[in-house]
Amino acid sequence: MKQTRSQLSGITVGAVVLLAGLLAACGSTKTEVSTGGAGDDKPVVATPGAALASGAARNLHATQELKVRQYFEPGGFDPANLFRIETENIAFNLYSGLTTFDPDTGKPMPDLAESWTISPDGTVYRFSLVKNAEWHQGYGKVTAADVKYSYERVLDPKTGSPYRAELGDVSKIEAPDDYTVVITLKAPNLNFLYQVGNYHQGQIVKKEAIEKYGKDYPRNPVGTGPFYLESWTANSEMVLRAHPGYFRGKATLDKITLPLIKDIDPAATALINGEVDLLSNLGAGTTELIDRVTATKGVTVHKAEGYAGLVWLYGPNFEPFQKKEVRQAMAYAVDEKTIAAKLTPRTASTWRSIIPGWMPPFQEGLKTYEYDPEKAKQLLAAAGYPNGFKVKWLNTDAKNEANLLRQSYWAKVGIQVEFEVVEPTVFNSRRNNGDFDLSLRLYPAVNPDTLLFGYLHPDNAAPKGLNSFKYNNPQVTSLLEKGRAAKTVEEQKAAYGEVQKIIAEEVPYLAYGVSHQLWAGKSFVKNVKINRLANVDFYPVYIEKH
Incomplete structure (x- = not known):
């Protein structure tokens, strides 16, 4: 249902039935999202752990370890300053925002905020946080203070964030209790829910981790996403592990290894030979290479057009x-x-x-x-x-x-x-x-x-x-x-x-x-979906028995 600001003002926007949960449960690549809003009897509420509810129906491979080709050595994972699509893709899986994005339409969906209300004049957003989101590395539960710190850090000129302007219409941020965030805008903004999404300035960080690691924080990120960074060998590979405290339930994938293979030709050969399971940025290859990979038995090409x-x-x-x-x-x-x-x-x-x-x-x-x-x-x-x-x-x-x-x-x-x-x-x-x-x-x-x-x-x-x-x-x-x-x-x-x-x-x-955006993967790698930011959410991805 289309929603205008006049329809949204003063109502609660209910959390969606989680996209990741639906995909992982049914094994489908079709995205169907239902949102609560004006005209609905009540909001549709997300169920943490729903992604695993029907795991037996998915015919899982015994080992849920994925190898994904990485084509660029990231400069780091501080949301205030990170850049490049391949870096953003990993950050999307390490962090969370108040909202996230429908992979088909790009429209905002609930993430750390399970619901929110908007004042009649469109200037005050009151977010209710989930109460079971935990930080990586044992930093405890996510609270409203973390959200307030994260956004005020981006707005601080000393941080030097190129994304500061994205939050430039924010007048003040309040945390009246541990699980409520109130953001007041200088003027109405029809698109504000995008700005607090899981992308750049919208990603939530932990103050204590920022202070602990200092200038080394970009190589030691601490988020709340479905995966955490276990290791990073410079100019070689990174390893992500499933975060057991993820508020939607632990991901099916246990481990994601990202070997650095800069050139597309050897990367494509690695996929065909089974040295990697998933190949990002296939589009860097020639038309002939793309066609050869596409024609390879047991390989599926995933595409996000325009x-x-x-x-x-x-x-x-x-x-x-x-x-x-x-x-x-x-x-x-x-x-x-x-x-x-x-x-x-x-x-x-x-x-x-x-x-x-x-x-x-x-x-x-x-x-x-x-x-x-x-x-x-x-x-x-x-x-x-x-x-x-x-x-x-x-x-x-x-x-x-x-x-x-x-x-x-x-x-x-x-x-x-x-x-x-x-x-x-x-x-x-x-x-x-x-x-x-x-x-x-x-x-x-x-x-x-x-x-x-x-x-x-x-x-x-x-x-x-x-x-x-x-x-x-x-x-x-x-x-x-x-x-x-x-x-x-x-x-x-x-x-x-x-x-x-x-x-x-x-x-x-x-x-x-x-x-x-083109990715290619072994056909036993299921639920690969490229969103409108060219990111792949690894949470619903799983390896089918083969």
């Missing part, structure tokens, strides 16, 4: 990009449809909005930039660059075939692109600080505000947020704030639709595609 947008970032201090005509010329100069069809038919599609099509505020009929090199040349000349210009492209991979092809397209209209290749940690730091001429970003999100406010609101200008171009259009800012404070999804969509029309013309960021 989960996140691909966006070109223009440097805030690079003079040519201060002119709209140049930014538009960059778009007209590249034949993205040909690149997608030729090089990424399994892993990406062309797209011209920073909002994925599955998000409710997506606006149809936006201005597009079909391949037109002559139009690109005309725009460059009109902007004062008839002979083009030179630009450095900050990246982590110059060998990418699609990137090389884009470089050649730009060269044909006079834009000489030089790759500036750096290590991932340097890349992320410089990108967040706006220290580049040209770069790109793939940013998974379930909250439209994460993308729209992140990229377009002046309060999020680099280095405070994702607005690396430091875009500041008062009309857009006003529409964004109007949309966030809307009382219904329809009102929000109208405001956010106008924003999308404006930026399609001004192109402060150039959306050029959407990415599809």
